[in-house]
Amino acid sequence: MPKKGTKSTKGTDDEPQQQQNKLPDHLELQRTRVICKAGAPTHTEGFQYSGAYAAMGVDTSVSVDKFCMNFKVEVKRLTEDDMEFDMIGVDASIANAFRRILIAEVPTMAIEKVFMVDNTSVIADEVLSHRLGLIPLDADPRLFDYMSENDVPNERNTIVYKLHVSCQKGSPRLTVKSGQLEWLPEGSQLNMAAPAQSGNKQKTYTSFSQSQKDISKESLGVKFKDITIARLGPGQAIELEAHAVKGIGKVHAKWSPVATAWYKMLPEVVLLKEIKDDDAEKLVKKCPVNVFDIEDLGNGEKRAVVTKPRSCTLCRECVMGPSEEQVRLTRVRDHFIFTIESTGALPPEVLFTEAVKILEEKCERVISELS
Amino acid sequence: MTVADDDRECAEAAAKDPNALPAPTYKSLAAPVTKSVDKFALLPAFLKVRGLVKEHIDSFNYFITKGIRNIVKANNRIEARNDPSIFLRYNNVRVGAPSVQVEYIAENITPHFCRLTDRTYSAPVIADIEWTVGKQYDLKRKPQFIIGYLPIMLRSHTCVLNGKDEAELARYGECPLDPGGYFVVKGTEKVILIQEQLSKNRIIIDTDSKGRVIASVTSSTHEIKSKTVIFMEKDKIYLQLNQFTKSIPIIVVMKAMGMESDQEVVQMVGRDPRYGDLLYPSIQECAFERIYTQKQALQYMDDKVMYPGAGNQKEGRSKSILRDVFVAHVPVNNGNFRPKCIYTAVMLRRMMDAILNADTFDDKDYVGNKRLELSGQLISLLFEDLFKTMNSNAVELLNKATEKIHSSPLDLSLHIKTDIITNGLERAISTGNWDIKRFRMHRKGVSQVLSRLSYMASLGYMTRITPQFEKTRKTSGPRALQPSQWGMLCPCDTPEGEACGLTKNLALLTHVTTDQEEGPLMNLCYNLGVEDLSHLSGEEIHASYSFLVMFNGLILGKHRQPQRFANAMRMLRRSGKIGEFVSIFVNEKQHCIHIASDGGRVCRPLIIADKGISRVKEHHMKELRDGIRSFDDFLRDGLIEYLDVNEENNALIALYEHEDQDDVQRSSITHIEIEPLTILGVVAGLIPYPHHNQSPRNTYQCAMGKQAMGNVAYNQLFRADSLLYLLVYAQRPLLTTKTIELVGYDKLGAGQNATVAVMSFTGYDIEDAIVMNKSSLDRGFGRCIAMKKYTVTKEKYDGGFSDRIVKPQRGKDGALLKQNMRALDEDGFAAPGQIIRNHDIYVNKQTPKNTNRGSGPPLTDRDYKDSPAVYKGVDGETTVVDRVMLCSDTNDRLIIKCIIRHTRRPEVGDKFSSRHGQKGVCGTIVQQEDFPFSERGICPDLIMNPHGFPSRMTIGKMIELLGGKAGVSSGQFHYGSAFGEPSGNADTVEDISYTLVKHGFSYNGKDLLYSGIVGHPVQSYIFMGPIYYQKLKHMVIDKMHARASGPRVLLTRQPTEGRSRDGGLRLGEMERDCLIAYGASMLIFERLLISSDPYQVQVCRKCGLLGYYNHKLKTSYCSMCKNGENMAKMRMPYACKLLFQELQAMNVVPRLKLTEG
């Protein structure tokens, strides 16, 4: 999948390229790994200073060339709602910036205003509105503008939904689902209470100049049709109109495009000593996610090997008890397993590119401010 | 301790059920028992038949079925004073169905109707009456005569809710989880709290404040309550009674009762020479007084009677006092004082025992010496008093009527004022003041408003026991935890502060007895070989082999084989021949058998064990689970019995059947606990792993659990409470306890499962503050609804005028005249669903300008002035009109109740708490992206500082976190019931850790977290998982307050006080001291004068008094010196000027001496 910001690199693996001088092993380990001891992780922060190892003739400064050589993105899983990819060769702060932007700054559409016509259900108006706000909408926010304070709601900044359900007397209880929200591409159908001016048309709460059907090819419904909004008893009814606007997750979590987005550093499990026979069996049993396996050495001898370090959840079982000295758990400092769970408005890969764009914009802003 | 003597074994063999095991040998005991019987199912079964507040309901039921009959029967005939043949008689009293009289038609009512319409949920007390009319003594009968209306306890026999299932309750608008046991009086729910009292009619040996040994008895009969005290001073023994001015030597009293021979007295007390030695000084004193005969003794006592009464009546007074007041509960039949003599002798004997052996003192705080007075008893006291008042009133009225008009019909039924009872009961319950003149009883706060803050708060009220002492006493004795409380009273649930340890709560399985008929029991005792004392000499009474048999404090007789007698009685009880709550207690020390059937004793069910082998077997439990067997069947079959605190002393109770205790012989175990968690009460029962917490933390949680917001009842949205807090998304705790399920807290929870990370973050978490995740709040965490009721009454005035409610006034163009009418509907009331802001009108009411003009022409619009009800809210908050309810009150006025709803999201300063007494305010709210996150992408909802743990030692909270984490990962609720690990009612930490590891977590619950701000891993593993958090009712929005200049008090012109009056913040004495010490004199000047109440006065330099300023002449003038020559201007606080003038009014002259400044 082609992506912005993805630069292919030539044949380097996740080890950063060494300069002429090599650091001693233990320092190299501290530089590139977070070491997860049984009691507490150590060396979590790493060294930021480029000249930290200058005395040993090792230059750890950042340069675009180096970055371009080392940086790599590998998509591991991609579905409609979520994706997992590896981001290799960046500092934690960069990975974190993407995560933060994804959660808080990529815009989406969410219901912000609710006009209650009738609500005789047990749910209070405010609570019902709050619930409506949290429903993910299937609307591409890139098609819309932000609505600022003195904007009139129009087809470019507002999506209008209608909900009109009632439960007949004598019928069993009714569950109102998000699927019953009906998109009104022509704008609001509610008339303003103020006396109509001499104009020909009754004024409604929106002023659409064209149908939203012209703006969006797909219908702007809700993403999931089975979210319970309310329950109605016999004789109760809900009638309302909901206006969705564009916003960002910083303001309210309902505008966050992701359920969550996070990363973890690549787990690395190393056997420091050869573990054989019974001990090997024990070690394999200890791990709840089967990181270890048994290798048959022939003549009845067995040896433990690390087969799936990636799935390690860091339960630290393997570094407790007798095997403490034999296993080393680490996290690779510049290899991030990034997961994005989209709420549905945009597919996860698009979300990520959006996030990159926003970061770019920010950088440009800084540069322009500085110059 | 039980003595397993031969008698007992015989009895037990007989009582053994056919499929019992053979007597166990030592070997069979040592053999490991694979599976213990799961007795837990007994608990829900018990609560099903009993409910949570059965003691209240039982007590009230006893009153309406038996008590009220006995009271009326005892006073059923009233007669005219001068002609006894003019009479009225009540027959067949009963309580009807709850109803109200509407235009002479009885209309049935439901509790919810009463709550909403401010009515009393009461039922008529109906009697059949017959009476004579006139001098001809015509006998008339009326079958359905209503004596008065009695407030009805919800869920009692006569309540409409009794025995209804969930669907029917829903139809009545009632919550099925509501326990009942309270009253609805004038629309408010009132609980009559359980009152703790020292037991009646029992001898208590104690020392008084002067260190004297005293034996006291509080006697209580239907007629009289009295307190008899016998004490020893300077080796001599005296009787103290209120009716005598001085204390009376006890030997004189004995002689006055007819025991003239000193030898008999000594014999009666006991032949032990040590008793004789102790009695000797008293006998000697009596001899000094030269009192040898009954007559002399009575004469001596007559001189000391407190109120000699009218002159000649003095003679014989002391005899009647001895008969009626002195140990009043011991009856004197046909002038036979012997039972009283014996009783006094027993008192003396016990007293001397105590002197000789300090172990035999009674402990006033011992729960067995306490009685709990419940609503039934309290109401019956009140009812009896009111009934008698009503009758005597009727007689009085009849008397008066005949005196005035001779021809008036002599008809008693006309003079019976039924509202004496109706109003009396209603007033007492609604004010909580119990005033009964006859018993000189003036109690305040007997009934209290049932708190509906949360479900737990209401339940807590129902189990609360209020103390007998005033709370101010500093003594620690009654406050301390008593060993005898075990299983009866909750050791955790007590308030902090002044009532600490005095106010207690019932434990989960406690039952409070009601009175049981004494006659048949007494006969039974005699049949079982109790020898009546009247035929026995003192010598025989105290023979070493025989035990005295005390029945409800009376001496019934003696028995030669006490153990056999006790076993026989117990057998009868277990087989259901006598009531299950009768207690048989063998007191080896006192050589007594106490049999009690009186009301107010606390008792609890226990499984009977034969030589350590439980009678409840697996097949019984299976039958219970299959629904074939109920809890009552267990009682009936003698598998379970109730033991009260005294009888527990004869039992050896094991926690578990199959557990070997180190120092106890298995075969001596007589009973087995049903479940150890039942030693806690309802409120303490919702704490998970309370046995791992430091005990005060559990106590704190008991107080806080009652302030937590949540769901109040199923009908919460249809209630009209004056203030109701609801949590929007209340959850069931992930880590539950068995008690939670039993009481229904899982259905009406008050909190949410929050993912908590225990770490330090941002620094805004010092002092127990918590850091909250903004996105969690956005998504609904901690959101609550506050509903407030505002009531408006449409007043009625003389002449048929009344207030009126008008539609909002509009101008010509249809626009509202005033903006604050925007919430109003066209009918003049605020419309439900409307947003209402500060200063908006919610009822557009108008009042006639002249309200007392009597009748006249109909009023026009001009005769009304606006008197709208204006909403006072917080500026900038949107509140919504939830409901508007209209009803008419008992005076037929229209009542408008507006319920205004405010939905709030948590903000900085709101108070939260976990279930382990760990409260904290929200310190700051942080964006989700700044929050740390785990490798699974989990982001905590709130962060708690780890410093909350070391000093509080709430290990239970840590286990809750672990258990909750294991619960969410395995999809099961984990349990943390008190002391539940051995019986499987609580998951062990080992099991939980195992589950955690299985799901890829660390066994210790600590995860690697990444900092959300910088992006790299946090330097330590963070303890993270779900903990149930409660939002407490203390919210910043209700408390925050500040003001600039504002309203002032009229009198002193100083700023007002208090938030509700928009008051200023006082710069008090201590603050002033600080400023003085600092030397900020101008600041003090500014605060105390300029910003408070500056005032300019004219002072006369000559006389030093205040003058005035004449605005017309533009001069100042001294009214004392009658001139304006020496006047000076001065500024001082207005309060100071006021003080001078007030002093002058009191004839004190304050003079000011002025010097040039």
Ligand code: SF4
């Ligand atoms: S830390 Fe746990 S999950 Fe990771 S390798 Fe060791 S045992 Fe397996």
